[in-house]
Amino acid sequence: MHFTVSKSALLKELNLVQGVVERKNTIPILSHLLLESVTGGISIKGTDLDVSLTTQCEAEVKEEGSICLQAKKLFEIVRSLPEAEIEIKVEDGEQVKITCLKSRFKMVGLGKDNFPEVKTLEADTVRLPASLLATFIGRTQFAITNEESRYALNGAKFEISTEGVRMIATDGHRLSFIQKQDKFYEGETIDVLIPRKTLNELARLAAESDGTVEFAKDDNHLYFKVGKRLLSSRRLSGQFPNYELVLPKNNEHRAKVDANVIASAIRRVALMADERSHSVKLEAANNSLKISSQAAEVGESHDEIALDYSGPDITAGFNAQYLLDFFTVISDGEVYLEFKDGNSQVQLKSGTENEYDFRYIVMPMRI
Secondary structure (H helix, E strand, C coil): CEEEEEHHHHHHHHHHHHHHCCCCCCCHHHHEEEEEEECCEEEEEEECCCEEEEEEEECEEEECEEEEEEHHHHHHHHHHCCCCEEEEEEECCCEEEEEECCEEEEEECECHHHCCCCCCCCCCCEEEEHHHHHHHHHCCHHHCCCCCCCHHHCEEEEEEECCEEEEEEECCCEEEEEEEECCCCCCCCEEEEEEHHHHHHHHHHHHCCCCEEEEEECCCEEEEEECCEEEEEECCCCCCCCHHHCCCCCCCEEEEEEHHHHHHHHHHHHHHCCCCCCEEEEEEECCEEEEEEEECCCEEEEEEEECECCCCCEEEEEEHHHHHHHHHHCCCCEEEEEECCCCCCEEEEECCCCCCEEEEEECCECC
16 A cells, blocks of 8 residues: 555544554454555545444545554554644555655555454435434433433434424423424335434534534444545434423413523533532522522522513522533523423523424432
């Protein structure tokens, strides 16, 4: 194998593939990338057996071939090189010579036969805007559980129907729901669970694209084709909770507030919250919202902000971080807090966004 490639082009693809490479190194070959040169360019593949990414890079190929190289070390080498053409050549079996101007490196490679098979896209695809998927992931992934034992919650539920697209994530204490109603697809409803790591990598790919993502599935795998890059993933199995039972039906008491103002107040008050529960108390009454927290070993804090609210007095406790997660994605404009009472879940919605139906539900805490 022998080719030359521009540093910027190669570095960009190597950077994207780093995310899927196995970091724990339990199987040595999974810390490697498979590079294959064919007429017109090179193919780069990385996998951890659950998630795989295949991408292409334009290059001047002088000799076709393949080699497996340690992913992190190759990335570090390419990143350190000057902005110029890079020559990569396999010599003496599996010895690889990397040359850029007067910089020279030699790496020990492994044969292609050592690398696991990477799934390819063969099923029919559904085209979705890359921007839509990037937004969906950004507004749901923070609600995914960190408990690995709750297997079905270690990802997001993704539904595509003739009416539109939905994505939902929950950890049992809060739920994030987003949908876009539009005619993206005609056929039977698609209902799959996308693992957390796949969502992370898909978000990176979607952010790089201003076009569409081709989505497909088979019995065991999910596929996302973004331009010249193909992300494949094992499907997450298990029973996702019936989220429609969690979506509030009668939260009739609505309060309107500026997102930046309430986020800043919660952030200040949470400085004195209990380190285990992170609880803050919200008291809505007479067009004001009082926010407070206390921890016996630390002290207490109080703040008060203006609130557009004329309903009955409501007092409820919530995990401050759960509330702040919402304000990381809705950071300005007006937001609505919708209550039934102080013992039921609160629903947070943007007051200025019309493109998506985005709802965030947080269960109350004892105070």
